[in-house]
Amino acid sequence: MSDVHPPMQAVRPVVAAALAEDLLPIGDITGSLGPETVMCAARFVSRQPGVVAGARSAGEVFSQVDPDVEVRWLLDDGIAVRPGDVVGTVRGRLRSVLTAERTALNLLGHLSGVATLTRRYAEAVAEVNPGCRIRDTRKTTPGLRALEKAAVRAGGGVNHRANLSEAVLVKDNHLGGLSVTAAVEAARRQWPGRHVEVECDSFDQLKEALAAGADMVMLDNMDAAQAAEAVSLVRGHGTTPVEVSGRITLESAAAYARAGVDFVSVGALTHSAPVLDIGLDLGTS
Amino acid sequence: MSDVHPPMQAVRPVVAAALAEDLLPIGDITGSLGPETVMCAARFVSRQPGVVAGARSAGEVFSQVDPDVEVRWLLDDGIAVRPGDVVGTVRGRLRSVLTAERTALNLLGHLSGVATLTRRYAEAVAEVNPGCRIRDTRKTTPGLRALEKAAVRAGGGVNHRANLSEAVLVKDNHLGGLSVTAAVEAARRQWPGRHVEVECDSFDQLKEALAAGADMVMLDNMDAAQAAEAVSLVRGHGTTPVEVSGRITLESAAAYARAGVDFVSVGALTHSAPVLDIGLDLGTS
């Protein structure tokens, strides 16, 4: 389960930027009105059912605001919560806790929202096809790719390529006239050791991709019935995994899973996940 | 309409970070397979009804990838689109256009999503109460506050305080025992020239806030009927604007507007807006 966290090298600058947005130049002027020395205890409580993600990011917020605030996570990234569940506790100066609260919740809520939506998709496909997995896309929020991809893993999804630099994804109309066969061949020559996937709009393309030796095929604009036929075509050829992509819904994801595809990639995981409503309940210290 | 854009000082570093995420360290290895000199023309086309936002951000993506790519916006931020509407055009090297495409669309889609949701809320309240306005919150995506706040304006909303530094928002339990009266007084003394808003859970608090001379009152955890009563109480006292806040839906927003409040602040605008589906359709140059 240790792969559900982003590297701190990604978390630290995101948190620093988020705090700068919220505190510069003067700081929390409302907080300055109250007493300086009052301590508090508080609890992160989920108001909705969902899946937690972003604990490290939220914790880093408190560290950067006030290293003396103690944060303990009772539920780590990837754990399902019900309304009322306590995700973690915070103890420290009231003023520091309030100053950090919103930024911490923004990260925790957004990333848990991504994890929660991912979990729903993952369960929807697993129910009908335990071998089918949900993947994310490059449709991530600018600046938050590392954190969102970790949240997808926390939700039970797996990560597609992280960027344009690490894997090849051939689309027909993108290569200025180059055929799929030529593209795969060029990819093997120029970028050996890179995963080569081919997006296919038609069975002809699919056959060409398989013949060219693609590592994976991505079905585009096919309905579940076509996908089932495509899967059967691919299975007849070998073990190449099959992915579907393109405006997936929970319903269509299940239908594709039933059609036997290996991966369903869902842009919505990162571009349209609503926040998971987690609050910080203040108590007395 | 000129206030619907974020300052370029905010846009440039967001775009640079987003491109670094997507291109480093090797660049677009798929793009490298095709010909270098092929030119293309392309069009941003909306696939859904909505409101455009993020044109400058998307344009900056192309500039940073290849200054020779020409981008023209036919529809600026704040304009409503129907499916099929052409938002803008792009002309330049195919390879550059494809390398920039996803990052540009991520910004354009997310920000247009924020504008679109804002517009829906704005229309819902305007229908029943033309004087009622939708406001955003500090529940923004880390790193994107400036861009999202501009998108809210493009959608027809107005911006609440941008951060903890620029205005005072007094909440009862946040000040370690300080009364609302004392807090407003302290705010006037320490932070003259800053807007002072008081969050009120009860009519007693509301009266105290008005007596203390708050610039605005925010009703928390009141239903529409209570809000109507609160508005009537406030109007009897003077011209202090009334805001409601807290898990607002399209339905409740309209109900609050009908109750006569001046502002409805909606966290969902920035934390739960689904993407607006805008694509880039490639043609030939």
Next chain:
Amino acid sequence: MSDVHPPMQAVRPVVAAALAEDLLPIGDITGSLGPETVMCAARFVSRQPGVVAGARSAGEVFSQVDPDVEVRWLLDDGIAVRPGDVVGTVRGRLRSVLTAERTALNLLGHLSGVATLTRRYAEAVAEVNPGCRIRDTRKTTPGLRALEKAAVRAGGGVNHRANLSEAVLVKDNHLGGLSVTAAVEAARRQWPGRHVEVECDSFDQLKEALAAGADMVMLDNMDAAQAAEAVSLVRGHGTTPVEVSGRITLESAAAYARAGVDFVSVGALTHSAPVLDIGLDLGTS
């Protein structure tokens, strides 16, 4: 008194940049000539009467140079000092203390200089009108706005808007023909919840500003007698606070205070404050 410090989110990058300026690329080559293990104790001693500001910034310098150096502040930001007063103590490796000394003193001296000048103005107006306050302007040193604004508060002043983004300040000739009335109205509509101040060169403008409902009026290019007349005009209209601005001196500030204005904004606080001479006296450990 807790609002006299800048947020550490502003302090840390300023200190890092200042140390980089002074130490890169080779470090303190003079310090390298002496022994490595000698410890020392030192005291920040004021050589002049004034007001301390910048303790956190100076402390951060030592932390970034050598986390083992201990700094204790006997006098916090906002405290008045006489020559010879010990502001704080430092204990640690001699070499680290000397390497950090100049950068720490540059911050402490400059920010205490700002606080000291602010205090002089604040006392000059308070003597004749206890309700009159000194405010800073946007005429701050590039890169140091957050730190200087905190120093102004330490000196007993209050902060004007921190930047162009957070409040509206209407000047006649700036709006391309827009009347003050139209400008205030537009500000209310586009930027509700923002403080709207109107700069007035004449009594006619002043009347227009009051009629338009400005939150504050700023008298520009009026002498103390005119200001007194303006104050009387404003008081006849309501409770709108009155500010004066424009090449204020200690003498004119007092005269304006006597004329009854609420705020005197002084660019010199941040653009022309001489350093407060604070030294670091080395002793033996």
Next chain:
Amino acid sequence: MSDVHPPMQAVRPVVAAALAEDLLPIGDITGSLGPETVMCAARFVSRQPGVVAGARSAGEVFSQVDPDVEVRWLLDDGIAVRPGDVVGTVRGRLRSVLTAERTALNLLGHLSGVATLTRRYAEAVAEVNPGCRIRDTRKTTPGLRALEKAAVRAGGGVNHRANLSEAVLVKDNHLGGLSVTAAVEAARRQWPGRHVEVECDSFDQLKEALAAGADMVMLDNMDAAQAAEAVSLVRGHGTTPVEVSGRITLESAAAYARAGVDFVSVGALTHSAPVLDIGLDLGTS
């Protein structure tokens, strides 16, 4: 005269930081109230006698706000101005010009203030001793060292070492018991090719420094009469230049110059120079 400008590598990040301070997150909300397309012409006019510095920095502000604004400098850094002199002209969108104005003037005013004060000192010493030069110190504003050192050159001063890394300056009590002789020797061995200066409190130290072969001696805590005696001692020994330092005033600077020293280093140039009042006068385009 070409050495009076700072490298653009120093200017660009300072300007970007200054604009971010003033514009983020929403931009110039007052400017947004006026018309978008009105053009203007404006002139930088000095209100005081002084010396210009910071033209490149001020120009960079306009470039970063709006590349279409044209700035022309009639008077370059280092040129003396009288009240009313036009330093430069600006032409472009009114809104862009107003948005950039304050940040540009902050840089131009501060740096011209440094140049102006430097010029006063330089003239004070030159009058009595044409061979005597004014030098700056490391007492610069954090983050602005490169820009301020260029302003000192514009004022007719010369730069002392830029940082702790580039030259050796031996002070008696700083080396944990190491003698001046041993320190100079160590400096020659460890840091050949670096200038080695020795601060001297007494004639004995001065003799030791000369015997040790210091490249320059700095007289500390000596009055003008003692300095004259020290100069005579040094001249009897060879050509080692003599510098004085420590709370220099215009009067004492002249006295030291008359005493025959080669350099007078003045912290006030950068830590206590009042702004030079330069304004931007708007005209019509």
Next chain:
Amino acid sequence: MSDVHPPMQAVRPVVAAALAEDLLPIGDITGSLGPETVMCAARFVSRQPGVVAGARSAGEVFSQVDPDVEVRWLLDDGIAVRPGDVVGTVRGRLRSVLTAERTALNLLGHLSGVATLTRRYAEAVAEVNPGCRIRDTRKTTPGLRALEKAAVRAGGGVNHRANLSEAVLVKDNHLGGLSVTAAVEAARRQWPGRHVEVECDSFDQLKEALAAGADMVMLDNMDAAQAAEAVSLVRGHGTTPVEVSGRITLESAAAYARAGVDFVSVGALTHSAPVLDIGLDLGTS
């Protein structure tokens, strides 16, 4: 050949940092001694046989120093040069050209050095086995990975994984007791779509890796004879590519190529490549 350049997103910050190192805070003080307006023409000339890389980086140096300097590349990255060959030309202000020269040459020389060494290895293996390719490693210079990996491609090599994030490389002793079989299985489950390579010290490990379905095997600590045997074992099993790694020399690279391996990965390409001696010969304009 278009894949031989690094993305400009990687080049720009490297160049900015390099120029800051060389010019801050005062700039080129030697250059300031000469005339400002003299123009020059200059030519990049190779003094040694080798392969060019880094043209874009060197060009970016001139752009950042002075946008008016024109740089033309006669030979692009990847082209072989002989002593005396002109790689490119420069035309502009003498002072700008001299200020930029060393930083441009540092980049051009280092990256061409990497390309040159890569070419030597590539030719050494191609001579005996045209199907054998040279790959780089993660043993790159901190901060320069993107530029060095592009230089390897310019030299005719191909890139191994760019970082720990994009592909799996299983080493026996690194997984705390996990077997190779279990590791490959876990990799397939957790990181589908990622290339999985297994480092093998023995034939038993090799068999296990093949049985586990590794995408590639890396022979470690095997001599050429053992490698030949390993290749034969692998070929009997399927088409899994075989890589060798570990203190490769030009001689051993050829021997391994002769043994039939597909890839030889060479740390020296990036950690021990001597500079290619390219100079900038000044002419008159």
Next chain:
Amino acid sequence: MSDVHPPMQAVRPVVAAALAEDLLPIGDITGSLGPETVMCAARFVSRQPGVVAGARSAGEVFSQVDPDVEVRWLLDDGIAVRPGDVVGTVRGRLRSVLTAERTALNLLGHLSGVATLTRRYAEAVAEVNPGCRIRDTRKTTPGLRALEKAAVRAGGGVNHRANLSEAVLVKDNHLGGLSVTAAVEAARRQWPGRHVEVECDSFDQLKEALAAGADMVMLDNMDAAQAAEAVSLVRGHGTTPVEVSGRITLESAAAYARAGVDFVSVGALTHSAPVLDIGLDLGTS
């Protein structure tokens, strides 16, 4: 020996950039396959004879990856090692140690390579002329100048000027017709307190440089015999130190030393030093 380390202000950003290159966006995906809680002990062991440099940089890598990893250095920068010598030890979570390993070794190996090559040159000249010293140049790796210059000191060399900003180095053809005499004079006037060195191609230039009062002369394109004659000429004139430069080899360095020069500056120290092979041997905790 304390001058052999770079300032941490230089080390921290280099390490942060290097870790970002290797870990973003997902982290060490191979490491994620193994158990999380296994601890380990490991030793940095040199595989080659050489000189250590970069301990602080390598230590900082572990700190930034996991502050709980303990690193102890048995041999500090500047110490000679033989194959098998243990340079330092590491103790902590296996996963953290492996994630940090490559980045730490890249820094340690490269910087030790620089120190090792420097030591070889330093010993080669010291053998024949104990007064002769090895100096580095500005031919450093972009971004690593501070670290490489410290490594040169660790190797027993001394640092030439760190950048164009801190000292004057006059070359004949660089000043657009300005004579050496005029250039030195201008340097004294514009940049007093800066070291002025003159590069000389001929005995005539040498005489001019000495007459002009250069602080040091650099012989360019002279063989050892000519250098000996030049040294004799210089010694007849005074104590001006003599440096030689230009494609120095170990053999020619010794010959120049024998010819009596004071400094031999060697670009290869930083642009062509092969890595020192230091490995991290894992044991059990």
